[in-house]
Amino acid sequence: MKIKFIVITTLFFFFSTYSQDNNQNKNSLVIIDEVPVYPGCEGNNEELKICFSKSIQEFFVKKFDADLPNKLNLKAGAVKVFMFFKINKMGDVDSIIVKAPHPVLVSSIKDVMSQLPKMTPGKVKGENVNVKYSIPFTIIIEETRAQRRARRKMEKEQ
Template structure:
């Protein structure tokens, strides 16, 4: 049997952009949002504290719910696997528009399944209005080679 290690890194894109003050509010990147969405259980008013809390909670959720048994069933060769997941928390706090990119469609499907099941959150705000917030989330896991047992 193979040994598995699931590593989750939470990241976000740091692209800046200009918006017309009269234009309807478009989706905003996590890196530039005035007030980030709030993962239930996170408290405080400081955006950086809320970002950190959210990142930790999303990481814990994905580590708990990512089905490594499905990965084991694929008989993947030992190495580090990376999946890039993009999603949005809409202006109602729902996780929507989940898309993943990976070497194997089965890995993409599992990443999309787990991220789609994140709980509803308190939506983010930008310029005083609720907006959708865009995220980029790398999920990284390592499949270890089988451990050798010594025979005496």
């Protein structure tokens, strides 16, 4: 069974940034001045966002076990996965949340994301802030021969 990853073009799209509001002592939505920087990325904010996305995508594809969905016998077709994580004020990835159709898949994706390298954190007015990201993607699982035979057999019986 072949596995294909279809990554939405806005893969690592900026989701939201929270910084401490000193006046009200609560979190508020703000626009960041400097985006988090993946190690080795350089340029202006727009170039850094593109490099960040590309670097995380390459890291994930390299580290994720693409045969895992095969081993889990997931149904052929499109499997949607959603990842949420935060680059904290120290530049570490934390608060990883994964929504996927199988708990082993969730665990594996969390493990991969927790291995991301330390980054330069995002900043607002010169102060480090937490930056949240949302990553939707789809895994396309092609039908195995056994699944195809079973489907054809059922179709003939109907």
